[in-house]
Amino acid sequence: MTTSISAQDLADQLASKRITVIDVREPMEYASGHIAGSMNVPLSRLHQADLPQGPLVLVCQSGNRSSQGLNRLLDRGHPHPVVDLAGGLPNWQQAGYPVRKLKNAPLPLMRQVQIAAGSLILLGLILSNVVAPGWIALTWFVGAGLTFAGVSGFCGMARLLAVMPWNKVSI
Structure with missing residues (x-):
């Protein structure tokens, strides 16, 4: 079959x-x-x-x-x-076939995760150099979270972003 x-x-x-x-x-x-x-x-x-x-x-x-x-x-x-x-x-x-996109479509979730993770890492690096060295822990935290997501298949950041108001889509 x-x-x-x-x-x-x-x-x-x-x-x-x-x-x-x-x-x-x-x-x-x-x-x-x-x-x-x-x-x-x-x-x-x-x-x-x-x-x-x-x-x-x-x-x-x-x-x-x-x-x-x-x-x-x-x-x-x-x-x-x-x-x-x-x-x-x-x-x-x-195969060359088209897809239809809705006008109210948010950015794909993985792009949102990349933007959020990259922004948090940059923020942690900037704050660790400008405010206090302890802020480097933010970059460690985000890096550990991304590693865990890759190994386990569970991404807490993606789950959190998925429930944000801008990701609510009515079809």
């Missing part, structure tokens, strides 16, 4: 309107770029969503969340064919 679909095959099926695309990313991510005509149903709400009838293609950024969603729907005995987009949204874009 095939569990994934190529970007080319998805584009062909979308053109013939034989398939529904479900983007399982969070609304903020969806707003920053998605396949035109797709529905946004975050992975955390997929089990309780009223999904359309007929074949479905699940899409996310890397293919990880869409694969999880696929497994959840299959385990639940979803009555219609379900596959995920191989390689996620970057694969779709690399």
Whole structure:
């Protein structure tokens, strides 16, 4: 049984309107770029969503969340064919297909993390030279947090930024 679909095959099926695309990313991510005509149903709400009838293609950024969603729907005995987009949204874009961006889309979360972490590191360095040497601890703290995020996959700064008012998106 095939569990994934190529970007080319998805584009062909979308053109013939034989398939529904479900983007399982969070609304903020969806707003920053998605396949035109797709529905946004975050992975955390997929089990309780009223999904359309007929074949479905699940899409996310890397293919990880869409694969999880696929497994959840299959385990639940979803009555219609379900596959995920191989390689996620970057694969779709690399194949030359467009994405639609909403006007109210905030900066991508990872860019926000980079801006915040870089700013805190610079602030710590400046304050340690101008105010008191102890401010260098701020750079150590941010560096340790980034290292922990890379090793564990959990980024506290990203979680904090995700709930900020400027990242609330209504779709």
